[in-house]
Amino acid sequence: MEAEYVRAWAITDPVLSGDVFSADGAALQSKRKWHRLQFKCMLTPDHGRVTGFEFRLGDLIPESDWPKYNLHDEYEEH
Template sequence: MAIDARVRGQLEKLTPEERLEQRCDIEAMDEISAKGGFRPDKVIAYAFGDPKLDGTTFKTKGAVFRSKGEWYRLSYKCETSPDRLEVNAFKFQIGDQVPHEDWAAHYLYD
């Protein structure tokens, strides 16, 4: 999904690695919203494990997203253009809801 000029301008201020992660997190929220049933307002790529970066590819099995005040596990693979502003390929899988008692250990909040 294309991003608006304001978001593009903000992303361009980041390092290439930060831009890749942020752009992929934005895509994750867009894709999850399009699937229906969720209204994600935050994605954290590293809550349950470190993501893997390889050039313009970002993969994480330890991500989470927040929707309607609850956190859910998420894994995704995101491939971007060389400038890391356009998403060329995106695959994701939504996992289980994160129990409230696990939130503090993973720095999650409502």
């Protein structure tokens, strides 16, 4: 799988708590399909660099749900 686009805010807003940026409601586009995505970035105290990264790729998001999450095929003209 090759990530083409990631939207951290697709399904729910990301959260910054201390030095951890979490996106439990993210979405990732690969091969013109959107997948659910969760990720967490551990940051330096000044938030200038990422010191750790974890992710979990989820199920496909049905194309019928794309408008609800403001997703679209990034390769099509808008």
